[in-house]
Amino acid sequence: MLAWKRLSRSKIIWPLITLGILMLFNLFFTPHFFRIEMLEGHLFGNLIDILKNGAPIMILAIGLTLVIATHGIDISVGSVVAISAGVVAMLIGGDLAGHPKYPLAFAMGAALVACTAAGMWNGMLVSWIGMQPIIATLILFVAGRGIAMVTTNAMVIWLYVKPFALLGQGYLFGLPFSLYIVAFLLLVTYLATRRTALGMFIEAVGINPTATRFAGINAKSILFWCYAFSGFCAGVSGLVVCSTVMSADGNNAGNLAELDAILAVVLGGTSLSGGRFFLLGSMVGALIIQTLTTTIYAFNVAPEIAQVVKALVVYGVSLLQSESFRARVAGVFGRREVAA
């Protein structure tokens, strides 16, 4: 009984319920949605697809959760994904025989370094120069895609180096390999934020930056590293994306991924005004979005139409999070809320 009470008060219950509703919908209306088979040595089915396809967004959402917790935002993550894909593809090369130009580890490392640098750029603009996060990350949003296209010489680079495919297409013990990447990153982030003071500091900065400064904490430094980490996550996500399609398309990679990631974080319970953040909640949020997409797919609706649904979901969630909207609705139903 006590456990249920505690559970119902925890923030994660609402995203889980939403996910549950979606699953229930599929249970009744989508044939074979829950079927899982063992094919070619690994698990196969709609549920597995959701996990596999949702991995890139989940990775983005991990970094974005921390940024949003500081009352900030990072809309450049999609473009940084493209940069990551571009860099790694260029360094691996499109040799048809499958010989990489540079060792895989080096190529992947270089991509991650580039993307973390991009994140640091954002961090510098927000913390030291003091720009508004939306404007600061807008710059990389614009320029990032250009950088990605220049890196790939505006060509789509196709990769044939088989080992690289493991990231996005491989399976380990029957489950998609990318899932392990998500789990690992999630674990590391969880430990870093909850087993050190970092999580508390991030929440403090988001709730009351002035009081944080007065308490003798270096708020600027925290902001900087959150954005750097977001860039790093975008880098990891880009590697997975590139590996999944074995190609780097600077124009389309990570397209509109930022909105998916922001939506995932918001659905997961972290508020856009910062403060308490919920890493697991963001994961559930990403799964909700992916399930939505997969459900629409299963009904043979064009994937682009999914965008309309997503947009409407964003409007719905925003309105629900708006106090004035809730007050109006309450008023309509006769309950008058006393204004403070």
Place this chain on the structure above:
Amino acid sequence: MKVRNLPILATLALFIIMFGAGSIAFTGFFSVQNFLNLFIDNAYLLILAVGMTFVIISGGIDLSVGSMLALSTMVSSSLLEKSHLSPVLVIPIVLAMGTALGLFMGYIIQTFNLPPFIITLAGLYLARGLCYVVSIDTIAINNEFWKGVAHSTINLIGNNSVSPSVIIAVAVVLAGLFMARYTKFGRTVYAIGGNEQSAILMGLPVGSTKIAIYALSGFCSALAGIVFTFYTLSGYALNGKGMELDAIATVVIGGTLLTGGAGNLLGTVLGVLVYGIIQVLIMFQGTLNSWWTRIVIGFLVFLFCLLQRIFESGKNAALAKGRAGQAPKAQAAS
């Protein structure tokens, strides 16, 4: 006065330098037609940027304009080719649609105090998705009137000519200039951008003005879409990808502050010209990837934002120093 116009002078200088550099480096660059081509090729962007300028001056942002442009190309071409409506009907319908969508977004942003960038970002998704609902494939336009406008030219002095789209764009700019300077609506936009709280306390119609600004942006997006179809004679769902950023970039480079309250449509025109000329320079250069435009634009945006920030903090420091010229003297006995 001088200091306030500094950003526009910077943009003008930038344009002149680029045009000059191009003329020196490439033969055939320096010509009146080349200059006019900047307008012909970017007429749609100019119209988008006019709407965006008003939004940004008021302190908001509209990320949906590129997708709205695409949507209006889809709807126009579909109405013309599939529903066989006459242009006399199509044009007003498309314009009304754009205005209505902008009105919707402005309404929920203002009434429920929602963040503009999220709502317009979702609007970007919505409009793009609706494009695909209309049609997944490209729709070519064969309407006679439309083709006539697309291919006609208006001759100016010498052998130089412009397209009707340029006339439309210039008309929009002139209308915008008038609104900004000579109408109460325009001045209220500036007031909101300067200090929204004060504007409310001064009794200005802040709420309705903010909604109208987004409706105006929607109208400009729709009009820009129609002009774009004169250029491409087709409706294509992938049109305008990233165009909102181009529009924002040209507005910023033109001297409008992203924080709101300061901006000038003439600056925006210069911003569009700078954008256009970067593309021409890269094209003339021949070897560089045209995507370098994105990088250069991004860099220029950063530069201008940085300058704006330095300028702002320098101004604040100077004011504080000037005001505190004499700290209040200790009054031991009075």
Place this chain on the structure above:
Amino acid sequence: MAGEEAWGMSESTPILEMRKISKHFPGVKALSDVDFRLFPGEVHAIMGQNGAGKSTLVKVLTGVYKQNSGEMLLEGRPIRPDSPLAAQKLGISTVYQEINLCPNLSVAENIFVGRQPMKLGRIDWGQLNRRAEEALKRLNVSVDVTQMLSSYSIAIQQMVAIVRVLDVSSRILILDEPTSSLDENEVEQLFKVIRKLRDDGLAILFITHFLDQTYRISDRITILKNGEFVGEYRTENLPKLELIAKMLGKELSEFSFAMGGAERKQESAQAGSDAKGLLSVKDLGLRGSIAPFSLSLDEGDVLGLAGLLGSGRTEMARLIFGIDGANQGEIQVKGKKASIKSPRSAMLAGMGFCSEDRKNEGIFSELTVRENVILALQGRKGTFRYIPKKKQLEIADELIKSLAIKTPGANNEAGQLSGGNQQKLMLARWLATNPIILILDEPTRGIDVGAKLEIMELILNLSRQGMGVIFISSEFEEVVRCSTRIAVLKDKAKIAELSGEQMSESNIMHTIAGGR
């Protein structure tokens, strides 16, 4: 009594009368049966300390609040404005401390925006600029009206704000703390304008906490205390000392020598010169904030900063703790020069600071009590030496107990605590870091009497343990009770230091009033 004399002796009829105005909020009685009147051709000042009800009274007058009882008469007719715009339409105009204009518009446009003169469907800029110039000339102000407002000093901006509201309507002008950001010259400029408006017959309500300015500019003074009307006086008939006494609610004869301070003084005298110097500040100052000051703090000292609202006490604290960067002077901690450039460096030097603005600068309402308590300590240890949750709870529980913080548990949200307990929470946060110097800015403000006594007892205990405390309070009685030495501040400067038997409320008030 002196107060009631003014009532019978009015030469003209008041243009505004507020009778028996009462206003309460849940749990707080902001105004109780307050009377107030304004006469044309006069400058009338409202004086009172924190919580006196000044701003509430003005908000009722300008339609921001509706009174619970009582009536308002404008030129004999009852009025009940329901919004600032409605009040403006009635002729009641207000210019606030934060200039409510648009810095990016020109001076002329700020005066006329929303009512610009039109010609042939477009704004007539020529007429707009001309009329703006004329309006300003009537106040003897000559500036280029086409320049942006932000290019002018606050003083000029204020005049523009005044011109705007007067142009819209002009029977009553309310000036809310107009001189807070002005230097001496600008204050005189403003006063010239006010005198001209007054001589032209305008009724002006002037709200300020600057004592000397009140005497320079006002003709009449109304005093409020704790939401009640104390009296209305002609300025020339009210000596400064009496004004201060009435504001604080004391009669001149009521002062007694405080017990606490004298006891502490005896104890510290016994400790003798063993007491080591903790803090030494020389000529620390910041332009526009506070005049350069010096002070020192030994082990076991409680230095009280006494002064009226706006005298500069918080500014002093912020400079010492590194929140504001001083542009002159130096700070020494334990005899060594310390570079205090930020709150972090102050904390690392052994200082702690409880801000007077609990909500915006102190409490993290969505974090738990436990997190609020250990935050500064954790900040001191850094990111990686994380205090294990068990230890956090231990520290928090211990402090909750010793400070008697009333909370259901250490894991409840801090926002749920009452004001007094939130104050104790802030104190707990700094005590957890074991500071050698503790700066407390208004720790007893807005909390119940019981909690007040507890905190004062705590301060005395801390000083006995050797901590150096800087204690700021608007209640002189408290300052006298807790301090071993008192620095007196007035109008943004430190003007005197009292110690030993000099420490008494009456002495403080005399010092502020300007000598016997």
